[in-house]
Amino acid sequence: MSLAPTASAIAAAVRSGEVRASEVLEGCLEAIDQVEGQLGCFVTLTPELARAQAEAVDAQVAAGAPLGPLAGVPVAVKDNLCTAGVPTTCSSRILASWRPPYDATAVARLVAAGAVVVGKTNLDEFAMGSSTETSAFGPTRNPYDPSRVPGGSSGGSAAVVAAGAVPLALGTDTGGSIRQPAALCGVVGLKPTYGAVSRYGLIAFASSLDQVGPLAQTVEDAAALLDAIAGHDPMDSTSLPEGVLPCHRALDRGVAGLRIGLVRELVEAEGIEPGVRRRVEDAAEALAAAGATVEPVSVPELALGLPAYYLIAPAEASSNLARYDGVRYGLRVDGADVEEMQARTRAAGFGPEVKRRILLGTYALSAGYYDAYYAQAQRVRTLIVRAFERAYEQADLLLGATTPTTAFPLGAKVEDPLAMYLSDVFTIPTNLAGHPALSVPFGTDDAGLPVGVQLLAPALAEPSLVAAGAVLERSAPALPPPPVAASWRLGVPR
Amino acid sequence: MARLARIALSPEELDRYAQQLAAVLEHAAQVAAAPTAGVPPTAHPFALVNVLRDDEPRPSLDPAVVLAEAPAAEDGRFKVPPILGEAP
Numbered sequence: 233m234s235l236a237p238t239a240s241a242i243a244a245a246v247r248s249g250e251v252r253a254s255e256v257l258e259g260c261l262e263a264i265d266q267v268e269g270q271l272g273c274f275v276t277l278t279p280e281l282a283r284a285q286a287e288a289v290d291a292q293v294a295a296g297a298p299l300g301p302l303a304g305v306p307v308a309v310k311d312n313l314c315t316a317g318v319p320t321t322c323s324s325r326i327l328a329s330w331r332p333p334y335d336a337t338a339v340a341r342l343v344a345a346g347a348v349v350v351g352k353t354n355l356d357e358f359a360m361g362s363s364t365e366t367s368a369f370g371p372t373r374n375p376y377d378p379s380r381v382p383g384g385s386s387g388g389s390a391a392v393v394a395a396g397a398v399p400l401a402l403g404t405d406t407g408g409s410i411r412q413p414a415a416l417c418g419v420v421g422l423k424p425t426y427g428a429v430s431r432y433g434l435i436a437f438a439s440s441l442d443q444v445g446p447l448a449q450t451v452e453d454a455a456a457l458l459d460a461i462a463g464h465d466p467m468d469s470t471s472l473p474e475g476v477l478p479c480h481r482a483l484d485r486g487v488a489g490l491r492i493g494l495v496r497e498l499v500e501a502e503g504i505e506p507g508v509r510r511r512v513e514d515a516a517e518a519l520a521a522a523g524a525t526v527e528p529v530s531v532p533e534l535a536l537g538l539p540a541y542y543l544i545a546p547a548e549a550s551s552n553l554a555r556y557d558g559v560r561y562g563l564r565v566d567g568a569d570v571e572e573m574q575a576r577t578r579a580a581g582f583g584p585e586v587k588r589r590i591l592l593g594t595y596a597l598s599a600g601y602y603d604a605y606y607a608q609a610q611r612v613r614t615l616i617v618r619a620f621e622r623a624y625e626q627a628d629l630l631l632g633a634t635t636p637t638t639a640f641p642l643g644a645k646v647e648d649p650l651a652m653y654l655s656d657v658f659t660i661p662t663n664l665a666g667h668p669a670l671s672v673p674f675g676t677d678d679a680g681l682p683v684g685v686q687l688l689a690p691a692l693a694e695p696s697l698v699a700a701g702a703v704l705e706r707s708a709p710a711l712p713p714p715p716v717a718a719s720w721r722l723g724v725p726r
Numbered sequence: 727m728a729r730l731a732r733i734a735l736s737p738e739e740l741d742r743y744a745q746q747l748a749a750v751l752e753h754a755a756q757v758a759a760a761p762t763a764g765v766p767p768t769a770h771p772f773a774l775v776n777v778l779r780d781d782e783p784r785p786s787l788d789p790a791v792v793l794a795e796a797p798a799a800e801d802g803r804f805k806v807p808p809i810l811g812e813a814p
Contacts, residue, residue: 333791426771440770469777470770539756550731557732559804564797570809575734587733588743592750594731604758610767612757617768650749666771691772 236263236396237722239305239453243346246293246304251722253289253304257282257348260306263397263718264350270716271382272372273392275311276319277351282306285348292346302460303346308401310389311352312359313339313444314433322435323367324357326556326563326581336433337468338402338444338461345460350398353388357583358553359409359437361385362655365646366585373642374417375714376681380639383413383655389447390417394682397718400457401447406437407541408634408659410445411671415634415684418673418711420454420701421447423659425691426666427472429458430465438548439470441541441663451672451701455479458694474692476668482695483702488523490700491627492516497534498632498658498686505637507677512633515674515685518707519631519700529626533619536612537661542653543596543609544664549586550593556581588649613664620665624690629700633658634671634684662688670697675709682711 237245237256245251261279268274289304291297309315312322314332321327335343343349356366364372364387372387374380375395382391386403390413393401403410405423414421422445429444436442446457459478465471494516499509520526558564558577565580567573582590596605623630635655645652662669668691671684685704689697728735735743789802798805 539754542754561795573807574732579734590731591727594727608757611762611765612760613768614765
């Protein structure tokens, strides 16, 4: 079920000549206009750039030239992915006016596939957060209840897709930043295997965890977007040489014969809402009814994911964010000497959550604490990798909740960092292991807020995730349209 | 830590962050109790290998384009305030 035209429907209509890409784009821009004032999904809209890209697609259609798989499909891009000549802010004051000189590989591949980039979406500052409230440019709101958060950090991307204003969006996932907002907004979110999608031009938060991936209305669209952006890139030394298998053709494969482990720690954990837990149990039944063998499994080490992550990710961030020093790009606040200039620049340019994480990371890496905190967290990371290896001896895929709760009210956790961090307790272990995972909407809780269920897989098993995700999607209880939703249909036929 | 991280913080910020970070650190300290004797650390999801490219000249970014984004530039270089302790 989808509100707006799906990416696959748009691409098919543009390909057949039923509509022009330019008409699709105008419909999309109008749809964005209908909801943007209430939701605040974008940091920057790029209508002129999008019109030029749509016209280029229309020229290809007119000339009978070969078309990319996403020809004419409007896409929103999270604002931590570089876009040449277009402001790329990371929702931070320190990069508020920065225009990158090049495109991120994921963006360049989207455009090469025929997609049309309509704008840059809001995020938690430098992707550090779970609610999109730490953005320097104001929060994004959840289309299902604008008094609630959309999740984060890819909150703008999730909310704009959920509102049916843009069919597809790019997000990034360091500890759950694609899957958690996808779950809270009722859309599909896929975190690919580490190295499956190039990180070139993705502004680094925690380099050993960051990964780019799709948010979409349907599993099919998410698979199409992943197929378009995945693959080896010589510009990213951590890009996997073999790459991930095409996912699109796995859509109708089903789950017959698959062994799926229902992970106790991702269903029965302390703090999980009963409405969420029930939906995960329903999802397990749906997979079993479709022919999968669903067995309970226990992976107690997953509980160590959150504490390990909050040492590893801030440590990497404190190093990565050292580059914002007022010298080469971004904000500068003058000082008497270099050190004062840098300290003032960073004080004025970074918001509270970024400052907290830099301080935490600096502490975890400092002499005297390094072994007790950072090195110990890395050893725990090994325990988690090994625990997953054992679990995948018994199961092809794992199943659990994406988040312990549905969308929470704005302001509820912003002054209590630990409470906010617990929102990612089910998504973080996947990032530590470098594995892929998929969040699929599966009905609502009693209050009518969307619930996401999470499928986890070993490295490079994205096709199995897509196959099982498509089964879940078909058997999921219908998700009502959100109160804040755009209304648009494919452009007027010529 | 704030000095090491080059962030000028007010006394109020220092107090607030110290309190908030104490709670986070207390949670993170759970890693200490994990049974890690003899367990090697993992720094990266997959074994990192050295990646080399052919040693051939390729076009790079135009210095004028790069310097256009700098807060201050002069004579084709980034311009910074005086560095303390520098020899005259």
